[in-house]
Amino acid sequence: MEKKIIATTSLAGCFGCHMSVLDIDERILELIELVEFNKSPVDDIKTFTKPVDIGIIEGGCCNSENVEVLRSFRKNCKILISLGECAIMGGLPALRNGIPIEECLNEAYINGPTVGLNTQHILPNDDELPMLLDKVYPCHEIVKIDYYLPGCPPSAELIWDALVALITGSKLDLPYEVIKFD
Numbered sequence: 544m545e546k547k548i549i550a551t552t553s554l555a556g557c558f559g560c561h562m563s564v565l566d567i568d569e570r571i572l573e574l575i576e577l578v579e580f581n582k583s584p585v586d587d588i589k590t591f592t593k594p595v596d597i598g599i600i601e602g603g604c605c606n607s608e609n610v611e612v613l614r615s616f617r618k619n620c621k622i623l624i625s626l627g628e629c630a631i632m633g634g635l636p637a638l639r640n641g642i643p644i645e646e647c648l649n650e651a652y653i654n655g656p657t658v659g660l661n662t663q664h665i666l667p668n669d670d671e672l673p674m675l676l677d678k679v680y681p682c683h684e685i686v687k688i689d690y691y692l693p694g695c696p697p698s699a700e701l702i703w704d705a706l707v708a709l710i711t712g713s714k715l716d717l718p719y720e721v722i723k724f725d
């Protein structure tokens with residue numbers, strides 16, 4: 544069977560979902576028989592070098608760079624998966640959505656109890672830095688998402704079963720125990 548091409552990224556995520564992918568443990572040896580990784584933090588490929596079959600997104604969108612990367616995944620991947628609660632609904636980072644962005648920045652860089660050295664009260668303003676969005680957005684509010692794998696992080700069993708089903712075209716029969724939302 545021809546290997547499927549996979550790409551992954553972490554947007555406003557914590558890399559915990561990627562760690563859960565690695566939690567498939569020794570089955571990673573079976574996985575690399577089935578797939579070839581393209582752009583992903585698990586290798587050193589920074590830009591897409593070929594069309595991708597399955598794109599896996601961890602994290603929602605909290606800044607302009609996240610949006611750009613997510614759109615490039617949609618453009619380059621036939622199937623896009625939101626992996627984990629952050630990608631699906633913003634996750635814990637979306638707790639900031641009820642607080643004005645200016646208040647968040649002032650607390651982080653000026654008023655917070657651990658802000659010691661910023662005596663000139665400067666907010667980060669270099670052009671190289673991506674702009675924070677007004678709130679944290681789930682991926683499906685930016686691009687079309689084809690599949691959702693819930694959990695914070697999703698269990699390795701869920702990731703494995705879902706990936707194998709997608710790659711081989713077999714029926715996905717998920718037992719209740721492998722699906723969780725926490």
Ligand code: SF4
Nearest residue numbers: 556557559627628629
């Ligand atoms: S869903 Fe949970 S584990 Fe995954 S990126 Fe978000 S916080 Fe981390």
